[in-house]
Amino acid sequence: MxxxxxxxxxxxxxxxxxxxxxxxxxxxxxxxxxxxxxxxxxxxxxxxxxxxxxxxxxxxxxxxxxxxxxxxxxxxxxxxxxxxxxxxxxxxxxxxxxxxxxxxxxxxxxxxxxxxxxxxxxxxxxxxxxxxxxxxxxxxxxxxxxxxxxxxxGFDTAVNIATEAVDRLHFTAASHSRVMILEVMGRDAGHIAISAGIAGGADIILIPEIQYSMDRICDHITTLNDRGKDYAIMIVAEAVCNENGEKMTHQLALSQCRLGGVGQYLADNISTRTGAETRVTVLGHVQRGGIxxxxxxxxxxxxxxxxxxxxxxxxxxxxxxxxxxxxxxxxxxxxxAHYQAVDLNGTLVKTARAMGICLGEPVRVPLSV
Known part of the structure; x- marks a missing residue:
């Protein structure tokens, strides 16, 4: 000893x-x-x-x-x-x-x-x-x-808070036939987004590990409408880029630059392309706090x-x-030595696809048997 x-x-x-x-x-x-x-x-x-x-x-x-x-x-x-x-x-x-x-x-x-x-x-x-x-x-x-x-x-509490936010957004989205977008933390990885998205029954989950297509997202929203669901819930990690591959950031006081803004970017594009009424909630530091x-x-x-x-x-x-x-x-x-990204061949990604959740991929990915 x-x-x-x-x-x-x-x-x-x-x-x-x-x-x-x-x-x-x-x-x-x-x-x-x-x-x-x-x-x-x-x-x-x-x-x-x-x-x-x-x-x-x-x-x-x-x-x-x-x-x-x-x-x-x-x-x-x-x-x-x-x-x-x-x-x-x-x-x-x-x-x-x-x-x-x-x-x-x-x-x-x-x-x-x-x-x-x-x-x-x-x-x-x-x-x-x-x-x-x-x-x-x-x-x-x-x-x-x-x-x-x-x-x-800290991870489990953050997921719990994000999941509760998704749960709450379902009701107001359904009441107003809106697309509701929840932007959550995730500097490099999408663990919070994919975990809370599956647990909260989101329709669309975007994480930085998977490249997305705006056409694919809008097609999915249209498909939901055709099936009789007139609203949609999306959860997106803050590190997700725009379609040009650029991270969305905003400048703060004291010359600080922070991730943020991808939710509004997506909302603007979805509204323009589909005509859907879209709202954004940025969860921010709420994910860090609380019991x-x-x-x-x-x-x-x-x-x-x-x-x-x-x-x-x-x-x-x-x-x-x-x-x-x-x-x-x-x-x-x-x-x-390395950060732990979401495993693209892991259980959560496979589960999301099996549940019909759109991960934004340009081409539909067939489920492995």
Whole structure:
């Protein structure tokens, strides 16, 4: 067993439901089983840049149920400020990685648990290798596109919220004979869209992994009308491109560029081509918030316990992972080496086609026997 007395934990990247449950599990296991001190680092690596470093001493309390059901992260997080190319006051970028490493050592930490997605974990691993940090990782991303794990914290809650939105849109679409389009998150992958689309009985699902044809979509809507269904429900991932292969983005303040707008692009084209009354709902950050689903609470708790045990065993540079109905661990390097796209030959795509859901493909794809 490793000689451990004090560990740190941080949440990095975008927030999601279940983060607090993971921190809660780490504290339970570290304090009750191993007798360690636990420091919660404020605002991810930004807390380690401060002098003195910003942290919360985390201790067991008699009743911490609220952490199971509380969304977001009470430690705070950030998805800006890569420490290897950190924005400086004079407009340049600088390498502040050594400051973060120094902050880790100033706190007297023997190991660090990082909860993040592919981008955050890549940065944390680089810091760990450079600064001799004993790192263990927990996967979280509502997009569920991190490699080497079937499940990441936050995904199930996001799918639940998107499915509820699809359910609600059915009623108003039917009442007004409209085409209702729901735009959901999915920076590179369409896991939320295809999962919520099938669960919510959508008529059309568009994901970035499958090229679509506007003619095919409009033909499907016309076919639905011919069969007696005078409305349609479409769900689309924000990373789906226009027909020219260009991602739809919009400019925010502070020169930030964000994905978004494909729902309105599709609505305009559908209305023009079919004459259908079309409305768009952009779900946005609602998918990240709210009470974690039972499955996300369970996953986060199991991950927190397993990550703490890895530290006790002295097994670092590892990420806990959900595979074949249990928690295992894999090298962080393998998890961040590639993102996990929707499998075009997988169960969900086959199921969608079998249910007559249009995936936008220019040519109808025959079902495999």
């Amino acid at each position: 490793a000689d451990i007395k004090r560990i740190g934990i941080l949440t990095s990247g975008g927030d999601c439901a279940g983060l607090n449950a993971a921190v809660r599990a780490v504290v339970h296991r570290a304090v009750d089983t191993y007798g360690w001190e636990v420091y919660g680092i404020s605002r991810a690596t930004h807390g380690l840049l401060q002098r003195p470093p910003e942290f919360h001493p985390l201790t067991r309390v008699p009743d911490d149920y609220d952490l199971l059901v509380k969304g977001g992260t009470f430690l705070g997080t950030t998805n800006k400020g890569n420490p290897f190319a950190f924005p400086m006051p004079d407009g340049t970028v600088g390498d502040r990685s050594e400051e973060i490493i120094e902050g880790y050592h100033q706190l007297g930490l023997d190991a660090l648990i990082g909860i993040g997605g592919d981008g955050s974990l890549a940065i944390l691993r680089r810091l760990a290798q450079q600064g001799g940090i004993n790192l263990v990782a927990i996967p979280k991303t509502i997009d569920n596109d991190l490699g080497s794990t079937e499940r990441a914290i 974690p689903s039972p499955l996300d609470r369970l996953t986060a708790t199991a991950f927190g316990v397993a990550a703490t045990d890895l530290i006790a065993e002295g097994r670092f540079d590892r990420m806990v992972s959900w595979q074949n109905r249990q928690v295992v661990d894999v090298p962080i390097e393998s998890a961040i």
